[in-house]
Amino acid sequence: MEQKEFSRNFYAGLFFLIGVVLICVVVLSIGMDKGIMRSKFKMRVLFSEVGGLVVGAPVRLSGVNVGTVARIDFLSQEFDGRNVEVVLNLYDRYKDQLAASESFQIKTEGMLGQKFVQINKSSEGSRRRIDLNKPVVGEDPLDVQDLAKTFGQTALSLQETAKAIDSMMVEVKDRFKTIKRILNRIEQRLIDGTLFRVF
Secondary structure (H helix, E strand, O other): OHHHHHHHHHHHHHHHHHHHHHHHHHHHHHHHHOOOOOOEEEEEEEEOOOOOOOOOOEEEEOOEEEEEEEEEEEEEEEEOOEEEEEEEEEEHHHHHHHHOEEEEEEEEOOOOOOEEEEEEEOOOOOOOOOOOOOOEEOEOOOOHHHHHHHHHHHHHHHHHHHHHHHHHHHHHHHHHHHHHHHHHHHHHHHHHOOOOOOO
């Protein structure tokens, strides 16, 4: 009886140990995929508006994930018209490419997708390198509401222009009717031979 009890406890313990090892392997593989084990450095980017960017959002350079957003906070004092600080956790292995970058923008994936920070590389001829230890001024995101408002105003303007063209076409049509009547009278007088007859 003790032998059965021992083997049952042994297999239960072995099963538990294998389960714990499997859970650790899965957590580590997911962590490595997300870059938890990679060495990182922090970089500060200043914006006046973040447009819905959240902590944990990806940071991309030429479409490649090079880090994540670590923190978003207000500055105690405005700097160059910017009052929001976004701290980025960036992978060390991309330091050279990041130092040669030109602009930092907040973009939206798709039409209504999640926000992310897009880093654009500087042009080939540019030798400008940014100091990764100092705050960088980023470009503000395009506001969809402002864009919709502009499209709405443009649509109203086009509608007014179409109405003006329509009224002009009605007037031109009336003028053509008048000209046609005059030409018909002239033609009739030519046929009758009375075009140049005064009396």
